[in-house]
Amino acid sequence: MAGSLLSLFTAVLFYFGWASTDAETRALGLRDTVFHLSTSDYLLRSVDALFLPAWLGTAAAFAAMGVHRLVRRGAPGTAPMLRLGRHAWVVAFLLLPLYPLTPTAFDLAIPLLTITGFLFTAYARTRPADMTAAGAPSVRAHHVRVWALALLISVLSLFWAVSTYAGIVGRGRAEQTARTVRTGLPAVVVFSEKDLLIRGGGSCRFRVPIKDSAYSYRYAGLRLFHIAGDRVFVVPREWSPQQGTLFELKQSESLRIEYVSGGNEQTDECSSG
Template structure:
């Protein structure tokens, strides 16, 4: 549970960091809490966890067939012999297969294959280490006095590769979210801001209007704004014609009593 929680928090932070960097703002500005990272990471991280669970189920089926065969027929059996060879070199073979797949996909301009290889590369190293460790147990070549150290080193390798694979997956997710926002800014909520004092919100497409009357609760209205994000009790707004590097991101506090905001979709 500790490793899983750490993975979810790290995934949420890394995805946000990549997304905000692509949008041209600093991740810390969002002010998201650990709870925010956890809740926003559960859904996309489920895919990664399901892949790991599926790999574990495949290994259990392999063990169910292979372990009894080794006890009954020994290493002289052809299936056993080749299986043990594959397991022994799994730490090299699995990453090599992923690398070749990614290279071939790149040659044929198959983006999906390259993205899969980008995520699977570190995971294949961890899975290969586990399979090699499993093969050593089947062969009975693990010395009892070295068993604790071997377990520690394998566990460290697997955990590091999990975080590496999670980082790569979060990087792709962050890029996708940022590109979706940039390419579909018109699909974001339109925001109209009413304020009791002048805010000097400026940007291409932003219109400021002074409201008539002396006893109004709000004296100024700002239109032509879009909601970029809502996090940490703050609204992050941009103009209609905003793009990374072209225009500023405006930050308004959610609990500011001098403001009122209206949200709509065009």
């Protein structure tokens, strides 16, 4: 059981990392395949954005444990609650006609309500009043079928919810990146043996005046976009999703890349000095 939960958790992390990255790169006018991301990259990109859902999920689990204790003690009001809970799965379906009004909101609300509704329905329908009858093989088999169906629907709905939330996070990241390319991304200076044909968007190219230098050209006015293995992706400081070029550089002996501390605050980074 623990192994299955761990596998499901890892699958959710990977899927969220991929879906959020896909939404982010699409919003930036790119695709995630450009950056040669690995499985670990997708997993790491999912961690920070899942803190809030993890806290909410933990709170919901503790709330469910509290409700279960009340039901076991036969607290007043639990019997009517269980009777209503047998039909909790209906709530999500009642919202479907409202979906066209605000698709983004309901894309998240409907799968979450589906998960809650079906799990609560399964719980309510497998709490028999007669505990003697609860041990009968036919009753146990019925309970297994109810929980299997509820868990299957919940897992499918979970990936639906994760996909929607990942899209929201990814598009938010893209908006943040597009808004802060000049000041939010690290400044980069590239020295090259040959002309790399990096032009426009606030970038600048200079010939290196030092005699016998291993490098003939210096490029400034660039920002670090992403690093994947020996590939470095840079953009001009005035880059935007609507108009701009992403440059992919492969690290080698003929290329030197400098990451300039505070470079994105400089106004004279394209000076020839």
